[in-house]
Amino acid sequence: MSKHCGHTAPVIPDTEREHRIGFAEVIYCPGKSDAQLGVAAKALFAAHRNVLATRATPEQAALLRTVDAGVQYNEVGRVVFLHRDRRIRGRGTVAVVSAGTCDIPVAEEAACTAEVMGNRVERIYDVGVAGLHRLMGRRDALEAAEVLIVVAGMEGALPSVVGGLVSRPVIAVPTSIGYGTSFQGVSALLSMLNSCAPGVTVVNIDNGFGAAFAASRINRRRVRG
Structure with missing residues (x-):
């Protein structure tokens, strides 16, 4: 049995991922508690200019907006995102x-x-x-x-x-x-x-x-x- 059974499992954001693979760690929202989402968002929003959180409910989007007022929500795609660096990096x-x-x-x-x-x-x-x-x-x-x-x-x-x-x-x-x-x-x-x-x-x-x-x-x- 996990030592975290009955407790909120720890969240360890990977703030170095962008340096390794070209983009920040993406938050997968389903199954995460409000506390876990908050911890992940605070760390990733502070470390990166552009961040994604996928499969977010409207309630989770509202929670993430309390972490950073610049958060936007694509309700159709269920994607929460910070898009502070809008430079185009793709060739086409x-x-x-x-x-x-x-x-x-x-x-x-x-x-x-x-x-x-x-x-x-x-x-x-x-x-x-x-x-x-x-x-x-x-x-x-x-x-x-x-x-x-x-x-x-x-x-x-x-x-x-x-x-x-x-x-x-x-x-x-x-x-x-x-x-x-x-x-x-x-x-x-x-x-x-x-x-x-x-x-x-x-x-x-x-x-x-x-x-x-x-x-x-x-x-x-x-x-x-």
Whole structure:
């Protein structure tokens, strides 16, 4: 049994993470007590100019705002963020593409994360394969992006279609949206993993944050001599 059983487990913020991997530790809010959130936020807000907290409830966002009045909350994407350094560090644009409006919360988690990490973001929403003309109407924006995050539930076909249209990296995000045999996103996940379009990489179900972190690294890459 943990020695912390029955007590609030200690929080040890990793304030050196930005120096190692390029961005500050991100606070994952679910399961954390108010005290744990407060300790993590105070340390990270003091150490870094840009900080993210994901999957936050409105109540948790309000709590974090008491730590720093500059805190903002993307309610759709459930992301709390400090964005004090607004310099653009990415080489190009990160396009965030969603199949349906029900996929937008995951897409917004990705878009908000990418913006706070210093990228220009183009949102291309509600362009799923059931109305393919909508996607083709945004083809110029798709082709202009340096990297694309494509978010889809149901059968998860959109990343394969986008992957067949562009020459840039495509990061596919399956969502848990869909009826019975979508199995809370497993159907979309398997479809994306079996994509016939080369160059499509897949992250976990509903993981908009992870997709944006990877996209930011791609967008900020440097040519090594």
